[in-house]
Ligand SMILES: NC(=O)c1ccc[n+]([C@@H]2O[C@H](COP(=O)([O-])OP(=O)(O)OC[C@H]3O[C@@H](n4cnc5c(N)ncnc54)[C@H](O)[C@@H]3O)[C@@H](O)[C@H]2O)c1
């Protein structure tokens with residue numbers, strides 16, 4: 529079989545399928561839930577994860593992983609912690625894998641592109657990341673993303689026409705690690721900004737957090753092979769600004785609820801949708817600790833998710849010794 533598919537029918541996978549199908553192209557969408565496959569095919573609506581969108585009739589849903597294995601291009605949009613299991617369960621993988629999830633694999637401590645390459649050595653790996661609320665993309669609102677191609681410009685030549693649409697504008701990058709790290713770290717920082725909102729600490733505090741959080745993203749990125757220029761772009765600073773300023777973000781909303789005194793375990797147990805920052809914070813701070821990278825804001829998020837009092841953690845952050853704004 530040839531063609532294009534999307535692995536994962538959460539809000540983002542569904543929105544990407546809708547964008548791909550907006551020029552009349554056939555798109556195969558893999559959903560894990562049988563009930564959702566039936567609903568999608570019968571009503572062209574994703575009642576579980578993106579009920580607002582009426583989907584193109586050229587989108588067909590399946591729960592059969594084998595049907596996804598021999599496509600030309602596969603957008604991988606599972607939650608980060610499930611990507612490896614889903615890729616491993618496929619009998620084969622397409623030549624082009626475009627990773628659209630935002631996180632770091634906690635079990636292995638690997639960036640998703642490294643993990644995907646180890647599972648699918650014959651595939652070329654690209655990363656699509658940027659400021660992209662799913663409901664806006666599904667509604668056809670203008671959106672720009674970084675498309676970082678591990679296969680370089682020849683992969684970009686193949687992928688750009690498949691992914692670009694009048695309302696979805698990809699920008700080429702060769703920096704796969706940078707594109708991934710921007711998306712993974714901003715989710716943790718969005719939780720922190722939500723905590724600031726929940727504690728009603730004001731907009732100065734939020735701006736300070738975005739700037740100092742960005743410094744943490746740069747330090748982590750530098751140690752893990754990202755280029756600073758990438759992190760200054762759509763997939764880093766761009767996404768940080770979006771996610772740290774809107775309750776439309778699941779990560780920001782989770783942080784807000786934590787800042788308002790919510791219990792982390794209860795808040796996480798209550799979710800059907802994924803707030804990736806909660807899964808990224810422990811592995812991010814572990815990796816940072818192993819490399820001696822100073823990430824006090826990420827560490828604060830990890831501690832709050834572990835049950836520490838948000839107000840105490842903020843007081844501790846503010847009591848840190850004064851230091852230079854530049855450097856580690
Ligand atoms: N929603 C957005 O606006 C958006 C935008 C950009 C990137 N992302 C990223 O896309 C990824 C998917 O997020 P989403 O918003 O589409 O999901 P979602 O929160 O809308 O839905 C949850 C998804 O997780 C899947 N899931 C649950 N348990 C699973 C398991 N054991 N194995 C495989 N899949 C399982 C569900 O089937 C569903 O597809 C995340 O990494 C997220 O950060 C989301």
Ligand SMILES: O=P(O)(O)OC[C@H](O)CO
Pocket residue numbers: 630658659660661662715718767770771776777778779780802803804
């Ligand atoms: O709702 P969030 O916090 O997962 O953010 C969604 C996207 O990553 C925004 O770019």
